[in-house]
Amino acid sequence: MAWLRVALAVALVVTALLLELTAFPLFHLPGAVPDVLTVTVIALGLVGGPVRGAATGFLAGLALDLVPPADGVLGLSAVVLVVVGYLAGLFGADGDRSPFTLVGFTGLLAGGATLGTALVGGLVADPRVPWDRIPGLLLTQVAYALVLAAFVVPLVGALWRRVDPPAPRYDVGRK
Amino acid sequence: MRDTRRTRTILGLLLLTSLTLVVLSLRGGGGGARDSASGFFGPVENAASAVVRPVRDFLGSVSSLGTKDQQIADLQKQNDALTSQLALAEYDHNRAQQLNELLRLAGWGQYKTVPAQVIAVGPAQGFAWTVTIDVGTRDGVKIDQNVINGKGLVGRVVAVSSTTSTVALLVDATATVGARVESSMEKGFLNGTGDPKSLELQLLDPFAPVNVGDRLVSFGVKGGAYVPGIPLGTITSVEGTAGQLTRIAKVAPFVEVTSLDLVGVIVQPPRTDPRDAVLPPRPTASATPAPSGSPSTTPGAIPGAGSPSPKAS
Numbered sequence: 001m002a003w004l005r006v007a008l009a010v011a012l013v014v015t016a017l018l019l020e021l022t023a024f025p026l027f028h029l030p031g032a033v034p035d036v037l038t039v040t041v042i043a044l045g046l047v048g049g050p051v052r053g054a055a056t057g058f059l060a061g062l063a064l065d066l067v068p069p070a071d072g073v074l075g076l077s078a079v080v081l082v083v084v085g086y087l088a089g090l091f092g093a094d095g096d097r098s099p100f101t102l103v104g105f106t107g108l109l110a111g112g113a114t115l116g117t118a119l120v121g122g123l124v125a126d127p128r129v130p131w132d133r134i135p136g137l138l139l140t141q142v143a144y145a146l147v148l149a150a151f152v153v154p155l156v157g158a159l160w161r162r163v164d165p166p167a168p169r170y171d172v173g174r175k
Numbered sequence: 176m177r178d179t180r181r182t183r184t185i186l187g188l189l190l191l192t193s194l195t196l197v198v199l200s201l202r203g204g205g206g207g208a209r210d211s212a213s214g215f216f217g218p219v220e221n222a223a224s225a226v227v228r229p230v231r232d233f234l235g236s237v238s239s240l241g242t243k244d245q246q247i248a249d250l251q252k253q254n255d256a257l258t259s260q261l262a263l264a265e266y267d268h269n270r271a272q273q274l275n276e277l278l279r280l281a282g283w284g285q286y287k288t289v290p291a292q293v294i295a296v297g298p299a300q301g302f303a304w305t306v307t308i309d310v311g312t313r314d315g316v317k318i319d320q321n322v323i324n325g326k327g328l329v330g331r332v333v334a335v336s337s338t339t340s341t342v343a344l345l346v347d348a349t350a351t352v353g354a355r356v357e358s359s360m361e362k363g364f365l366n367g368t369g370d371p372k373s374l375e376l377q378l379l380d381p382f383a384p385v386n387v388g389d390r391l392v393s394f395g396v397k398g399g400a401y402v403p404g405i406p407l408g409t410i411t412s413v414e415g416t417a418g419q420l421t422r423i424a425k426v427a428p429f430v431e432v433t434s435l436d437l438v439g440v441i442v443q444p445p446r447t448d449p450r451d452a453v454l455p456p457r458p459t460a461s462a463t464p465a466p467s468g469s470p471s472t473t474p475g476a477i478p479g480a481g482s483p484s485p486k487a488s
Contacts, residue, residue, distance in 0.1 A: 021307075022220055023227045025296035028433055033298040050182050058189045065196075066212035068220065069297045069305035069341040071333055072349075074209065075196025077301065082189045114300045121302065124197060128302040128348040130369035141300050 004163050009044055009052070012156060013060045016040040017067060031140025037064060038113045039148045041081050042106045043156035045088025053092075057085025073126055080116040084109055103149045110145030111138050210336065213307075217339030221309050224294035273437040276325020281439060286402065288323065288439035289314050294339070296435075302369065304347035304432060306330075310440060311338045319400045321393075321441045326455070327406030327429035328352065328393060329438050340440070344432050345407070346371050352401050353394035356410075357454060359384055362394055363424075365407055371432045374408060376424040385413055385424055390454055395444070402444040406454050429455070 016037045024034045041060045045053025061078030064070065091097075091105055114137055121129040130137075274290065281288045291314075295307040310316050312335050322329040322342045330344040343350055350367035354376060361383040366375045378385065389410045395403030408428040415422045 018220065018223045020298055021295040022223045025298075026227065032300040033296070035298060035300055051185050054186050054189050058193065061193065062196075063212075064301070066209050067216040068209075068213040068334065068336070068339055069295055069303075069307040070209060070212075071297070071303050071305045071341060071343055073197055074200035075193045078193035078196060079190065082186065082193055086186050117300065117302070120197075124201060126302070128369060130302060130348065133370060137300055 032137050034144040038110045039152045041085050042088040043153045045085040046092030047160040050086050050089030053085030053089030054082050057081035084113045106149035107142050107146035111142040114141045213336040217336045220295045277439045285445035286441045287443035293435045304344040315442045316340050321402050324438045354391040355394040357390040374426040376426050378422050
């Protein structure tokens with residue numbers, strides 16, 4: 001059922017991307033825009049393991065870099081989200097964790113994604129990185145991600161288990 | 176199992192691919208991929224936006240849930256319907272007003288515009304201030320055309336597909352507009368800072384007199400990217416003293432970028448520079464001629480029309 005998992009991941013990423021670009025900006029929240037794409041990548045990494053997490057992160061980042069209104073350096077989000085998906089996979093593979101831990105981890109890692117984007121952007125001398133606004137962006141990013149994660153992480157987990165019911169969840173060598 | 180050599184190889188490969196993309200993009204590649212992506216995703220975003228907006232309007236108007244009593248439920252239902260109607264009427268009214276302001280500004284400046292709707296906004300944590308609008312090449316939009324709303328300059332088109340375009344906003348850190356101070360005609364460069372509330376004006380003449388409250392219009396040059404005479408913003412503070420090598424003034428933009436909705440793309444610039452005739456009336460009375468009557472005012476209301484000023488192509 002590998003294709004079903006791929007289809008689920010692609011559908012979730014596309015939905016998250018559209019929500020983040022067209023729906024959430026309408027709420028005019030201060031600071032960051034609720035980063036449902038990053039939260040979805042983390043949620044998929046948590047259930048799918050490091051390899052699928054990294055692959056999902058790569059696809060999601062590439063989409064964010066390509067889909068309008070993307071502008072500027074191509075691949076910046078992809079670099080960051082590959083690492084984010086990978087880390088989420090490592091964390092999720094580590095036995096059974098409580099839902100609270102998973103939600104808290106998702107919030108912090110989403111903040112890490114923003115920080116990572118700023119750092120990689122600084123490395124390639126992207127003139128857009130607003131260093132004085134980073135603290136505010138980080139704070140709101142983590143806060144919104146925590147709220148989103150409380151819904152997205154259980155939802156993605158349930159969908160994933162429905163598509164992939166057998167016991168071994170983290171076998172990277174099976175597909 | 177969880178962190179094998181194979182896992183690391185895959186991570187390494189994906190990272191390497193991303194970094195290659197970054198390097199290629201820095202060297203100027205990747206435009207084609209983005210064009211095809213916008214060709215495909217533009218219509219999808221268009222549709223998503225069309226679905227999302229009514230839902231938002233509806234959610235905003237739904238009040239508390241009904242109770243046991245049938246009559247209360249009926250009244251509640253009626254009330255909800257009326258409230259949502261009211262909310263929609265307000266929404267329509269807002270749009271009508273935005274369109275009116277846009278028409279008025281376009282009429283004063285004699286800009287030929289194509290109206291457009293913002294359908295997607297780049298996330299703030301991605302640092303780029305860009306939006307997608309629902310007009311493209313088939314509406315006559317080209318790269319580098321200016322985007323305005325009723326308040327003033329919104330930004331510049333940086334990418335076009337057949338049905339959508341990407342606009343880099345005035346507040347984006349890569350944006351630079353030639354600007355002229357309304358009262359003294361001094362010229363400078365207005366740079367975006369990435370902060371949606373504040374821009375930076377760099378004056379060409381270090382001895383130029385600038386004051387807090389001075390207003391700026393765009394200064395178009397022949398072959399330049401910006402149409403002359405578009406309202407930009409108001410100076411809020413001046414740093415440094417006269418004569419200092421780099422004098423910077425902070426400028427608050429007229430356009431509120433966080434709540435952009437209806438905009439217009441200038442598909443044909445005016446034949447003559449409208450100068451500062453398009454600035455909104457000053458808060459104090461009798462500063463600029465406040466036009467009365469229909470939105471599309473006659474050219475007579477434009478004092479600067481006909482002067483030998485540089486045109487934008």
